[in-house]
Every structure is written in structure tokens, then in C-alpha cells.
Amino acid sequence: MDDARYQELVQKDLAHWVHPQYHKADHQAPLMVDHAEGVYLYATDGNRYLDGLSGLWNAAVGHGRPELAQAASDAIQRNTFTNSYVSFTNEAAIELAAKVIDLSYDNMQGVYFTNSGSESNETNFKAARFYWTCKGKPEKNKIISRVEGYHGNTLAAMSATGMSVFYPGFRPTVAEIFPATTPGATPTGGGRIDSGNINIDNIVAAIEQEGADTVAAVIAEPVQGAGGVYPPPPDYFAQLRDVCDRYEVLLIADEVITGFGRTGKWFALEHFDVQPDMVSLAKAITSAYIPMGATLWSKEIHETITGTDPSVKFMHAYTNSGHPVAAAVALRNLQIFEDENLVENAAARGDQLLSGLQRLDENPHVGNVRGLGFMCGFDFLQDPETDTAFPVEAKMGAKFLGAIKRRGLISRVRNDAFVLAPPLISTAEQVDDILTIVEDSVREITAEV
Ligand SMILES: Cc1ncc(COP(=O)(O)O)c(C=O)c1O
Structure with missing residues (x-):
């Protein structure tokens, strides 16, 4: 592309397009x-x-894989879209749900499809509340996260994100969704290991301060990614699992980055022999060829959420949940993972x-x-x-x-x-x-x- 065309496009871009994490000043030579x-x-x-x-x-x-272009093309030509709301279904998403459960932790059973990591976390926050409501404990509705954690940028996901750089201009955050801070410290320590981001005592203190009977779940990335790549000490997640069990709080593993092989295991908590209650996924499920995300729920959560009286429905919905084209691409993508x-x-x-x-x-x-x-x-x-x-x-x-x-x-x-x-x-x-x-x-x- 010659420079004149590039400049023309950049001017058009600056005229209209508001990019993620945007200020024009940072976008003069993209x-x-x-x-x-x-x-x-x-x-x-x-x-x-x-x-x-x-x-x-x-x-x-990697980029430009003809197998994935072919999978998308075939799926589009076969059935571009039917919705996945209750009483509609499609072959690719059924197979994908079964495949992801097969690859994931032994205790996993249920899948809800989303379009992004933020939506996966939103879905899990709502599902955690729904679960406790089914258990007769609707007051267990708070979500505790960690400083320096990144969980996305919808309002609830932003509230869980423990980096205060994301809040200005968008306050108030959702009061019941917040990072556990070290008492006396500011929520953002600048992305350093000692800022309290991987400190089990912070989580315990936050649960005790709020009262365990008001806490639905703790959310944590197995390896904090956007915060600066912080793997935990080897015993951290076993301790976090124990804390969650002790206080009857669900453990949500945000595996939006670590899911599907990034850490050298299919799912990252395998490194520590720990099983979460819920998993948030996106990114590598389709290797970015098409947007898609998913949440996974343990047998206990899946059976509780789906075992209610027919008058109590899980009224959570996205138009593109279980999109047949995205699901077909995801299945082919995971086939590449296995073949290679x-x-x-x-x-x-x-x-x-x-x-x-x-x-x-x-x-x-x-x-x-x-x-x-x-x-x-x-x-x-x-x-x-x-x-x-x-x-x-x-x-x-x-x-x-x-x-x-x-x-x-x-x-x-x-x-x-x-x-x-x-x-x-x-x-x-x-x-x-x-x-x-x-x-x-x-x-x-x-x-x-
Ligand atoms: C751990 C984690 N959770 C959630 C998200 C949000 O995903 P999305 O940008 O697809 O909404 C990200 C994005 O980088 C992430 O790294």
C-alpha cells in the first residue's frame, strides 16, 4: 500500500472509529x-x-489457515444462522459442547456459549448468583476478584478487573463485584508481584469482612495475563480451592487466556491438580478466526441450574450464543490442536x-x-x-x-x-x-x- 492511501485511511479512521482503550493522540500511526x-x-x-x-x-x-477458512465457508453455506434459544439447536454447537467438556477438567459437565471473554465472565457471575438462588441463598451474590486481575470491560467484568486504570469516567463500578485489596494498599500496585495480587490472605480477609454468607464466588486467572504474566506459586491454587470450600464460595477460573493449551496443558489448573467450579473461556477456542467464548460448569452447578422447577428458567441470553458458524470453526480449530x-x-x-x-x-x-x-x-x-x-x-x-x-x-x-x-x-x-x-x-x- 502506498503512503498516500495509508494516510487517507488513517484520517478516515481518526474521523470515525473509536478503538479499544482509545485516545486519538496514541493513534496517529497505527x-x-x-x-x-x-x-x-x-x-x-x-x-x-x-x-x-x-x-x-x-x-x-497461527494466521491464514485454509482449513479454518474452509470450515467457515462450509458452515456459512450450510446454515448461516439459527438461534440457540431453548427449543432450537445445531449440530456443530452440540458437538463443540461435548468436545470442550471432554478436554476440560473431570468435574465439568455444562456449557454456555458466549461471544467474548467479558461475556463469559458476565455469564459466570450471573450463573453463580443463579446457583446460590437455586440453593435458597440469594444473599450470596458478591464476586471477589484479585488486584491486577483482568476480566474484561463490560460493567461487571470491569468491576472485577483489579486495575484502577480502567475505572475513570466509568464509575460507579458494580458494588458487589470487586478486587480483594491488601488492607491499606491501593488497588493497583503497578503490576508487581508484591502488590497483593497473589496473596491468599487478601481473599480470606475480603470473604470474612463481607461475610461468607454474602459471597457467591471468587474469580482468578490461573496466570494473570494482561496484568503482566504472573504465574502463581505452586501451592496457591490448592490453597484458594481450600479457602473456597471452607467458606462455601464458588471458584471461577478465568481461563480466557490460559484455556486451550497456552500453558502447556489443555487447562491451566491441571498444573496444580485443582478443579474449579466454573471456567470462563474465549480467545483460542476459535484461534480468533471468528469471535466466540464459552463458560463451563461443574456437574453440581450444571445439575442445580438445569434442575429447577420449569417455572424457574435460566433467563440469560445472547443472540449469537452457540452460533453454528463459530462452533464449526471452533471444532475444526480444536482438531488442528490435536492433529499438530x-x-x-x-x-x-x-x-x-x-x-x-x-x-x-x-x-x-x-x-x-x-x-x-x-x-x-x-x-x-x-x-x-x-x-x-x-x-x-x-x-x-x-x-x-x-x-x-x-x-x-x-x-x-x-x-x-x-x-x-x-x-x-x-x-x-x-x-x-x-x-x-x-x-x-x-x-x-x-x-x-
Ligand atoms: C483473562 C481475561 N479475561 C477476560 C478477558 C476479556 O475478554 P474479551 O476482550 O474477549 O471480552 C480477557 C481479555 O484479554 C482476559 O485476558
Whole structure:
């Protein structure tokens, strides 16, 4: 695309389109992808970029797969749409529900289809309330989350999101849905491990303060993703499971990022031998070829919600829930996962990526190298010895994104935390390319400090 056409499009974009997390000032020279294939994006600036975050953690099987185009085309031609409201159904969504249950935790039984991660969390919040209402405890209606957790941006999902940067202009949050903060601390500690985000005592204190008889559920990402990739200590989720059981509170695993192989297991709490009560899914269920999400419920929750008197219906609905085309694409996508052993590949490539990143520890301004499976991160630090951050004006994260982009890699930062989650199809050679770019870019920007 020539520059005149690019400029014309950007002006039109600025004139009308309000993007997610928007301010015009940040959108003067957006990257425009012309086409994409495998792990690579080919931009209108003439450059090829390795997609270091799989789109937004979702393009698991990589870009431009003809099998998925074919699956979508076949499904559209067969039956573009029939609704999934009660008394209508379709073959693809039936098979998908059974497939996802088969792949997930042994205690899972029920599926509700959504269109996004935010909707999956909304659905689980409502389902948790519905469950307790069925149990004769409608006053158990609060949802407790964690600081630095990200759960989406509809009003309830935003309220659960423990990053205060998302609230200004949109208050009030939903009062009954909130992150458990460390007493005396602000909700956002800047995305650092010590900010209280992975602190079991915060959850216990919040449940006790509210009274367990008012709490429906705790929601947690197995690995905090958008917050900066924070895997938990190995015993954290077993403890959280015990806390939830002790206080009779449901455990919602927000696996919108970690679901479907990202951590080297199909679902991330398998790492810790823990079964949640509810799971929120989206992203890799279709590898981003078409929007779709899902929630999974344990046998106990599924049977309670569906076992009511016929006069008590689960009156929750989305027009596109169980969309036959999205479901057909999801089924074909999961077939690719199995045919190409992508979960095993995520584990192997994740080990390679993490051990490569650990070499950066030698740099005096890199610390907290971390990861689980094929999602990794590290922090730029002024002084790793004391875990001291750079002043905000240093803009280390933004500088680093510029440095990797010049070398052909795209990913994201949260403040000074850099995160990577490449497509699950990545080869060993492509991971080496990522590591070379990251090492060279770290050297460049830390040399200027
Ligand atoms: C853990 C988690 N939950 C929920 C969401 C929200 O998903 P969506 O943007 O599809 O609404 C995200 C998005 O990144 C996420 O990472």
C-alpha cells in the first residue's frame, strides 16, 4: 500500500472509529496489517513482523489457515444462522459442547456459549448468583476478584478487573463485584508481584469482612495475563480451592487466556491438580478466526441450574450464543490442536522461551523473568537488587516496544513489564528468532540508561 492511501485511511479512521482503550493522540500511526500467515504479520509498511502475542493471546494456530477458512465457508453455506434459544439447536454447537467438556477438567459437565471473554465472565457471575438462588441463598451474590486481575470491560467484568486504570469516567463500578485489596494498599500496585495480587490472605480477609454468607464466588486467572504474566506459586491454587470450600464460595477460573493449551496443558489448573467450579473461556477456542467464548460448569452447578422447577428458567441470553458458524470453526480449530500436538508444542517451546529469557537476568536492568508454558514476561528495573522500578518518564516499556518492532517483533507491555505469548504453532527456530530480537533490543535500550 502506498503512503498516500495509508494516510487517507488513517484520517478516515481518526474521523470515525473509536478503538479499544482509545485516545486519538496514541493513534496517529497505527500498524495496519495487509495479510498474515503462520506466525507472521505482513504490514502495509512493507515489513514482516513475528506475532509475539498471537494477536491478543488468541491466534493459537497461527494466521491464514485454509482449513479454518474452509470450515467457515462450509458452515456459512450450510446454515448461516439459527438461534440457540431453548427449543432450537445445531449440530456443530452440540458437538463443540461435548468436545470442550471432554478436554476440560473431570468435574465439568455444562456449557454456555458466549461471544467474548467479558461475556463469559458476565455469564459466570450471573450463573453463580443463579446457583446460590437455586440453593435458597440469594444473599450470596458478591464476586471477589484479585488486584491486577483482568476480566474484561463490560460493567461487571470491569468491576472485577483489579486495575484502577480502567475505572475513570466509568464509575460507579458494580458494588458487589470487586478486587480483594491488601488492607491499606491501593488497588493497583503497578503490576508487581508484591502488590497483593497473589496473596491468599487478601481473599480470606475480603470473604470474612463481607461475610461468607454474602459471597457467591471468587474469580482468578490461573496466570494473570494482561496484568503482566504472573504465574502463581505452586501451592496457591490448592490453597484458594481450600479457602473456597471452607467458606462455601464458588471458584471461577478465568481461563480466557490460559484455556486451550497456552500453558502447556489443555487447562491451566491441571498444573496444580485443582478443579474449579466454573471456567470462563474465549480467545483460542476459535484461534480468533471468528469471535466466540464459552463458560463451563461443574456437574453440581450444571445439575442445580438445569434442575429447577420449569417455572424457574435460566433467563440469560445472547443472540449469537452457540452460533453454528463459530462452533464449526471452533471444532475444526480444536482438531488442528490435536492433529499438530499443539499443547505439547506449547510446553516445549515455552521451556525454550523461558530458559532463553532467563539469560537476560545477567543484564543489570532486567528482573523477575517468569512464565508458565508459552506465556512469559520480565520487568525492566532500575535496580533488580531492590526491585526498584524506573521512573515513569523513562518509558522503558514503550521504548522496548519500538526496539523490537524495528527488528520485526510485535508484542505488548504493561508499564515496564514485557510479555510474550507467541502462536502455539511456533517452531524452535522462530523462538530462537524471538530471543535474538529480545536480547538485542534489551541491550540497546538498557545501554542508553
Ligand atoms: C483473562 C481475561 N479475561 C477476560 C478477558 C476479556 O475478554 P474479551 O476482550 O474477549 O471480552 C480477557 C481479555 O484479554 C482476559 O485476558
